[in-house]
Structures are given as structure tokens and as C-alpha cells.
Amino acid sequence: MTLKELSDMLGLSPTTVSRALNGYPEVNETTRARVQAAAAKHGYRPNSRAKGLATGKSMVIGHVIPSSSQHEMVNPIFGDFVAGAVKTYTEHGYDMMFTNADDTSIEEAYRSLFQRGAVDGVVLQGPKVNEHRISVLSKMSVPFIVHGRSTGVDLPYDWIDVNNKSSFLRATQFLLDLGHRRIALINGLEDMDFAQRRRDGYLAALAQAGIAPEPNLMRSAEMTEVYGHHETRTMLALDDPPTAILISSMISAIGVRRAIDEAGLQMGRDVSVIAHDDDLSYLKNGQDVPIFTATRSSVRKAGEIAANMLIERIKSPDAPTKTRLLEAELVVGRSTGPAPNRY
Known part of the structure; x- marks a missing residue:
């Protein structure tokens, strides 16, 4: 069905029908409801070009x-x-x-x-x-x-x-409550606003616990799997390696897990890991039980x-x-x- 056919059937102008379907306030609610009901009944979907002509928008x-x-x-x-x-x-x-x-x-x-x-x-x-x-x-x-x-x-x-500072403050506090004191941060590029806020949350939690941040436990780069793997491998080789790692991306967390496995360690027992999970369609954090403890926001x-x-x-x-x-x-x-x- 075309816009003209729908408008002829309703006895309204095409402009009125188009504006009713696009929520313009000058169309009264009775007319809007009538137009929407007819469009749904007859399976009408507005063409974006036609809508643009009627509304003066590109859509x-x-x-x-x-x-x-x-x-x-x-x-x-x-x-x-x-x-x-x-x-x-x-x-x-x-x-x-x-x-x-x-x-x-x-x-x-x-x-x-x-x-x-x-x-x-x-x-x-x-x-x-x-x-x-x-x-x-x-x-x-x-x-x-x-x-x-x-x-x-x-x-x-x-x-x-997302409230990035609050989420990483809470995640760091969770690790502190588990007894961790050497907590590493594998962050995104810190000229990005979200990464700076996550770092601020991490640092605030350490400060509240009276723990001085250690530069060699704070890393920043583009969040790839290889980055997570490389930085974790480097930190696990330290004389006093971290017992927990906070990561800004589920993608990097996969690399972190790989490095922990390669070191002959067990994630969750020898090294605890928390990642940020964007609840991605093609990168799910496990099924019934999450693989990673995570700060999740879709x-x-x-x-x-x-x-x-x-x-x-x-x-x-x-x-x-x-x-x-x-x-x-x-x-x-x-x-x-x-x-x-x-x-």
C-alpha cells in the first residue's frame, strides 16, 4: 500500500497521514490513533524518501x-x-x-x-x-x-x-574485599574519556584502602586480545606479580586468560580477573554461569x-x-x- 492509497482510504491528505505517523504534535491524538491503526492493519510502512518530501527532512x-x-x-x-x-x-x-x-x-x-x-x-x-x-x-x-x-x-x-568511574570503583572494591592488594589495571587508551573515568574509579578504590598505585601495574593501549595477552604475560613475570587484574574490555580479557593459562596458573584461583562486558551479541560471557566476573552494561x-x-x-x-x-x-x-x- 502506498501513502496516497492509505490517505485516500482515510479521507485525509498525504501530508496529514505522514505527520501522524511521524509523531508531529500538530496532529490531534484521535487522528493519529486512527492513522496508526489503519497503517498497522494494512501493513503500511512509510518510505523514507516520501517521508522526507512530506516533512522536509532527509530521514x-x-x-x-x-x-x-x-x-x-x-x-x-x-x-x-x-x-x-x-x-x-x-x-x-x-x-x-x-x-x-x-x-x-x-x-x-x-x-x-x-x-x-x-x-x-x-x-x-x-x-x-x-x-x-x-x-x-x-x-x-x-x-x-x-x-x-x-x-x-x-x-x-x-x-x-555508562557510569564508568562508579563501575570500576566497585569492581576494585570487590577485589579488595577478597583480600587482593596487588591489583593491576589493563585499560583502554587513556585519552579516551571512558578509560580515564575507569582509571579514576580504580585509583579511588585503592586510595580508600590506603594502597599506593604502582605504575608498573597500570597499562593503557588499544583494547585488543594481543594487548591483553602481552601485558599480562609481562606483569606475571614481575618479581611480585599481581594477584588480580581489572580489564576494560572482554576482548582483552580473552588475551589475559590465555596468558594466565600459558603461565601454568589458574584464573580465579591464582589470579583473579574482572572485565568490562558490553554484553555483545557475538562475544557472550559464558552461558548459565559467567566465565568472567564483569561489570556489565549492554x-x-x-x-x-x-x-x-x-x-x-x-x-x-x-x-x-x-x-x-x-x-x-x-x-x-x-x-x-x-x-x-x-x-
Whole structure:
């Protein structure tokens, strides 16, 4: 069924039907309910191009990938976030567009997208501690949302984030309660805001316990399996190795587990491990009993929420800034236990 056929059947104009299906406030609730019921009954799904003509919108959401982070396209965390966002986009009749831009031409890339009417809004992912993209978009006064936050940006903007500091504070305290005193941190790149917040939580828990942080137990790099393996192998070779390791990624945790096995040690008995789990579709933390004790927060769910928040911003550009802070759940698995008695 086409938009015209549906509007003719209802005795309404195509514009009214389109606006009713897209939640525009000028359509009264009785008409909106009638249109939605007829669309559902006859299996009508709006065409994004037709909706664009009726509403003056492109019905496209943009994701700009900086050249320095093209690896994000094959990162399962990025993929799950996008999968969640696409689910929401589809429900609201939006399409999605990826584009790439050199780090030196980010502002031109965003400006071109909006001036050409190619997108109605953009999602900014992977913000750094000082994220210049936020100020660029804020100055342009265009709809956008940030997946994460930027400590160094003192501007109002829409964002959704996990409470990274709180989750790593709690995880470190859990290990301290098990008697661990030599706790290592295998973190992400610490110019990334999430990684800095996780480090801050880890350091705060150590400080509360009166334990001075040791630089040789704190590592920072891109979160790959090889990185987790290499850093764990190096730290286990220390004269006084860690009894517990806190890791910023389930991907790196696989490498950590491999290094522990290769050293002839048992995870959970000789070395306790806690990882951050984004509850990925293709990298599940075990079945009934989790493999890793983990701070868990679904990145797919974050994608759904972020997309809804951005669509609300597109519809109401002058509405007050909205933020959403998600709390991670501490899930106890087989990878943690009391600190071993080495003496």
C-alpha cells in the first residue's frame, strides 16, 4: 500500500497521514490513533524518501568515522551499538549513513552533511577527554548526541554514557574485599574519556584502602586480545606479580586468560580477573554461569536509547539538554576468588 492509497482510504491528505505517523504534535491524538491503526492493519510502512518530501527532512541519521579510528568499523562494540541504533531508526522510519573524514577536516564534513540536507542528525561515538567534535557541532546548532562524555568540554549537550568511574570503583572494591592488594589495571587508551573515568574509579578504590598505585601495574593501549595477552604475560613475570587484574574490555580479557593459562596458573584461583562486558551479541560471557566476573552494561541497549534521544532532539531542537547515565551491573563469575597466600 502506498501513502496516497492509505490517505485516500482515510479521507485525509498525504501530508496529514505522514505527520501522524511521524509523531508531529500538530496532529490531534484521535487522528493519529486512527492513522496508526489503519497503517498497522494494512501493513503500511512509510518510505523514507516520501517521508522526507512530506516533512522536509532527509530521514537519515549520520555516523562520521574519523580517519584515526577506522578500526571502529570492525570493532564488535561499535557493531552492537549500531545494531541497537538501527532498530530504533527503523521503527521511526529513518535510514542510516556512514561517512569518513580526515581528522583535520571533521568540521567541513559535518557542515557539508547538514548544508546538503543529507542528514537530520549525527551520532558522535568514542569521545576523547577533550573532544573538539562536540564544540564543532554545538557551534553549528545541529541535532547530535554523544555516546559517552567529554570531561574537558564545558558545554551543554545530549549524551548517554555508562557510569564508568562508579563501575570500576566497585569492581576494585570487590577485589579488595577478597583480600587482593596487588591489583593491576589493563585499560583502554587513556585519552579516551571512558578509560580515564575507569582509571579514576580504580585509583579511588585503592586510595580508600590506603594502597599506593604502582605504575608498573597500570597499562593503557588499544583494547585488543594481543594487548591483553602481552601485558599480562609481562606483569606475571614481575618479581611480585599481581594477584588480580581489572580489564576494560572482554576482548582483552580473552588475551589475559590465555596468558594466565600459558603461565601454568589458574584464573580465579591464582589470579583473579574482572572485565568490562558490553554484553555483545557475538562475544557472550559464558552461558548459565559467567566465565568472567564483569561489570556489565549492554552497548546495544545504549544504541537504542541514543537513537531515541537523537530523534527526540530532531523533532524538538529547542528542548532542554537531555543526558542518560547507565549503571553497570557487577556480575560474579568463575574468574575471581580470594587472594592466594604466597608466603
